[in-house]
Amino acid sequence: MWMLEIPPFVPFFLCGFLAAITRGKLRAVIMLAIPVLSGIHLWMMPEGEFLHFNFLGFELMPYRVDKLSLMFGYVFHIAALMAIIYSLHVRDTVQQVASVLYAGSALGAVFAGDLLTLFIFWELLAFTSVFLVFARRSDRAYAAGMRYLIIQVLSGVILLAGAIFYAGSEGTLLFDYIGLNGVAGWLIFIAFGIKCAFPFFHNWLTDAYPEATVTGTVFLSAFTTKVAVYSFARAYPGTDLLIYIGATMACFPIFFAVIENDLRRVLAYSLINQVGFMVVGIGIGTALAINGAVSHAFNDIIFKGLLFMSMGAVLYMTGRINGSDLGGLYKTMPKTTILCIVGAASISAFPLFSGFVSKSMVMSAALETNHDWVWLMLLFASAGVFHHAGIKIPYFAFFAHDSGIRASDPPLNMTLAMTMAAALCVAIGVYPAALYSLLPFDTGYNPYDATHVLAQTQLLFFSALAFVWLNLMKLYPPELPSTNLDVEWTYRRAFPWVWSKIVLISSTVYQLVARDLLSKIGKGFNYLARKNDDRLSGLLSRDHPAGSMVLWVVVILAAYLILSLFH
Amino acid sequence: MDKKEQHLFDNPKNVKRLLNGFYVICLILFLLDFVIHRHVYHRWENLWGFYPIYGFVGCVILVFVATWMRTFLMRSEDYYQTVNKNKLKTAHQQNQPSGGDENVDA
Numbered sequence: 001m002w003m004l005e006i007p008p009f010v011p012f013f014l015c016g017f018l019a020a021i022t023r024g025k026l027r028a029v030i031m032l033a034i035p036v037l038s039g040i041h042l043w044m045m046p047e048g049e050f051l052h053f054n055f056l057g058f059e060l061m062p063y064r065v066d067k068l069s070l071m072f073g074y075v076f077h078i079a080a081l082m083a084i085i086y087s088l089h090v091r092d093t094v095q096q097v098a099s100v101l102y103a104g105s106a107l108g109a110v111f112a113g114d115l116l117t118l119f120i121f122w123e124l125l126a127f128t129s130v131f132l133v134f135a136r137r138s139d140r141a142y143a144a145g146m147r148y149l150i151i152q153v154l155s156g157v158i159l160l161a162g163a164i165f166y167a168g169s170e171g172t173l174l175f176d177y178i179g180l181n182g183v184a185g186w187l188i189f190i191a192f193g194i195k196c197a198f199p200f201f202h203n204w205l206t207d208a209y210p211e212a213t214v215t216g217t218v219f220l221s222a223f224t225t226k227v228a229v230y231s232f233a234r235a236y237p238g239t240d241l242l243i244y245i246g247a248t249m250a251c252f253p254i255f256f257a258v259i260e261n262d263l264r265r266v267l268a269y270s271l272i273n274q275v276g277f278m279v280v281g282i283g284i285g286t287a288l289a290i291n292g293a294v295s296h297a298f299n300d301i302i303f304k305g306l307l308f309m310s311m312g313a314v315l316y317m318t319g320r321i322n323g324s325d326l327g328g329l330y331k332t333m334p335k336t337t338i339l340c341i342v343g344a345a346s347i348s349a350f351p352l353f354s355g356f357v358s359k360s361m362v363m364s365a366a367l368e369t370n371h372d373w374v375w376l377m378l379l380f381a382s383a384g385v386f387h388h389a390g391i392k393i394p395y396f397a398f399f400a401h402d403s404g405i406r407a408s409d410p411p412l413n414m415t416l417a418m419t420m421a422a423a424l425c426v427a428i429g430v431y432p433a434a435l436y437s438l439l440p441f442d443t444g445y446n447p448y449d450a451t452h453v454l455a456q457t458q459l460l461f462f463s464a465l466a467f468v469w470l471n472l473m474k475l476y477p478p479e480l481p482s483t484n485l486d487v488e489w490t491y492r493r494a495f496p497w498v499w500s501k502i503v504l505i506s507s508t509v510y511q512l513v514a515r516d517l518l519s520k521i522g523k524g525f526n527y528l529a530r531k532n533d534d535r536l537s538g539l540l541s542r543d544h545p546a547g548s549m550v551l552w553v554v555v556i557l558a559a560y561l562i563l564s565l566f567h
Numbered sequence: 568m569d570k571k572e573q574h575l576f577d578n579p580k581n582v583k584r585l586l587n588g589f590y591v592i593c594l595i596l597f598l599l600d601f602v603i604h605r606h607v608y609h610r611w612e613n614l615w616g617f618y619p620i621y622g623f624v625g626c627v628i629l630v631f632v633a634t635w636m637r638t639f640l641m642r643s644e645d646y647y648q649t650v651n652k653n654k655l656k657t658a659h660q661q662n663q664p665s666g667g668d669e670n671v672d673a
Contacts, residue, residue: 140648258633259641331574367608375609383622384629399576451605458596458618465593466626468586477634483646484637492647 005050007063007111008073009121011038012080012104020097031084031100039077042070049113058173061113067440068294072110072230074438075298076103078424079222079305086309086417087215098131099219106223110230114173115163115188118231122159122195125224126152132216133208141211147491148208151201152224155194162187178235189236196228196279197272199248203488205272206256210264210321214312217264221271221308222301229278229297238285246283247377249276254384256486261322261479263311263393267304270347270389273381274300280378281362284369287441292361295435299346299354299428306343306421307393310336313414314397317407323392323479328402335409335418337398342422346429348390348460349382354425356456357432357447364445382456383463390460391467396479593619 015034019027047070051063065073080103090096105128109121126149133145165184167173178185194201205225209217236242253269253276260266274296281293313336314329315321330337342353349355359382366375409415428435432447470476576582597619611617 254629255633255636258630259637330576364608372609379621380625380629383625387626387629450603454596454599454603454605455612455618458600459622461589461593461596462619462622463626464589466623466630468589470627470630475634476630477637480641481644482637483642483644485640485642 009104009108016101064113088413102128123156144211151204159191242283246279250381257388289365296358303346310340313410323396327400330398339418346425348386354428
């Protein structure tokens with residue numbers, strides 16, 4: 001059958017354009033139809049490289065389809081469709097257009113076969129998604145969005161610099177295995193790392209995601225970090241450094257998540273924790289580990305989307321999202337409660353839920369390659385993620401003390417989107433073979449043997465027991481309205497403080513110099529000039545600018561001389 | 568807000584039942600360690616109750632460390648806003664978390 005090879009970003013960008021010029025029901029129909037049609041088109045797409053052309057002597061390949069990119073392509077379509085259904089009630093052109101353009105940019109990035117195309121979509125991801133933060137239309141959101149944009153664009157600029165170095169050293173721009181060799185390898189690694197929320201670069205995520213709109217956060221959680229995970233899987237599989245970075249990412253955010261009050265920020269921290277598992281998998285680099293990383297990215301998009309949707313529903317219906325303000329919502333929001341618990345069970349990797357079938361692959365791979373300490377860290381992170389995302393989120397929102405809020409379940413479209421996500425979580429958990437058949441490698445892995453199931457269930461139930469015990473002993477830290485300092489403190493508090501001090505000191509010094517010293521020098525010159533009957537000023541020039549011009553000519557010539565010496 | 572309306576966990580008995588069921592499951596899971604033959608990948612897994620103890624102790628340490636972190640990381644809710652207070656005062660103060668997606672087109 002002859003088929004047009006349309007890169008998936010094209011229908012999404014078209015959808016963005018159509019959404020901008022239509023209104024109401026027509027817009028809803030277009031926004032629902034295009035991801036579905038594009039998804040069907042992608043499903044029928046054979047593997048291969050399409051669209052080649054030359055640009056300044058470099059071969060560009062904007063559309064490359066292989067198992068790795070297809071996996072992300074499928075899940076991005078699913079995520080886009082669910083998030084669009086979730087946001088059907090929104091009547092905000094900026095948000096709706098930005099969200100489909102954002103999804104399209106993510107699809108463009110994962111099917112990009114060369115670094116230049118990747119760079120373009122990398123930056124488009126930043127510029128389209130930031131409107132989902134701005135759309136909250138508050139001062140806080142605006143400031144958070146600007147910080148997000150600066151960091152994301154910085155990542156893109158570093159990627160471009162890396163790509164230029166890469167083209168210089170390798171003579172090609174094709175996007176394949178890069179590895180940590182030379183300047184290019186490191187620059188691209190850092191660019192990916194920033195978007196992947198590596199430790200010390202992670203605060204853009206915990207800063208901006210909770211400030212975005214209810215529906216915007218659902219889109220945000222799906223794409224940006226997963227594009228970075230895909231890029232690492234493509235360019236840096238088997239890089240040892242990633243194992244240790246990933247293990248750190250899996251562990252440190254859970255401490256912050258336990259004491260964080262804003263429940264969507266708790267989820268943002270747990271997003272970093274889940275990405276940590278993927279990064280470890282890519283770092284190990286065996287077939288099983290890469291499979292684990294990719295399938296965990298696939299599942300994470302769905303269950304993290306579900307959790308963000310359920311917390312979005314709480315925020316939408318109650319106007320509150322702080323754990324200290326919520327509680328007892330199960331009474332009037334039973335559907336949201338159950339769907340949230342399904343998401344919580346999935347992220348905690350309970351057997352029969354989706355997280356289990358993918359996370360266990362990464363853990364097994366860590367053991368097989370004798371990374372004992374990494375395995376222990378991941379085990380701790382698994383217990384920890386259950387603690388903060390699996391129990392804390394549902395417990396403080398829907399149970400705990402009764403806050404007296406009596407909000408009802410959210411509108412039908414939101415419930416429907418959450419139900420779809422929950423159904424997928426359970427379906428993948430019960431029948432993982434469907435997911436495994438899409439994976440890049442065939443490893444014949446079976447997660448459901450007695451050893452795995454028992455070990456994981458024991459780990460989780462005793463983590464829960466710890467929560468119960470701590471709660472009964474009143475040792476569990478209560479939810480408090482607060483801000484917790486993180487790395488962002490350096491650029492939100494320390495740098496501005498230091499900068500303001502520098503400005504203050506230098507302006508004071510300048511004033512002193514200008515007012516006292518310069519006036520004294522001026523007086524001195526005036527005195528000399530008067531004494532010499534104005535002959536002195538005529539030596540260089542009667543006008544001041546001409547005199548200073550001579551000085552600058554001297555400076556330039558001197559610089560030229562020095563440069564020529566080094567040549 | 569109907570105060571007479573009784574919900575599942577308003578009755579302390581139900582909470583008790585749930586917790587008791589949970590304790591029983593934990594006990595069974597712990598005992599299963601001695602019954603089921605494991606396919607062991609790592610020597611630590613041979614230790615009896617490795618996973619239950621690791622899960623429990625890990626989480627207790629997690630919570631204690633996190634609580635301790637509060638002593639030096641916790642600041643007031645509007646910590647970052649206070650810097651820009653003067654700037655924001657002139658603009659309308661919109662720092663309260665709102666629903667966030669008012670339908671602006673409607």
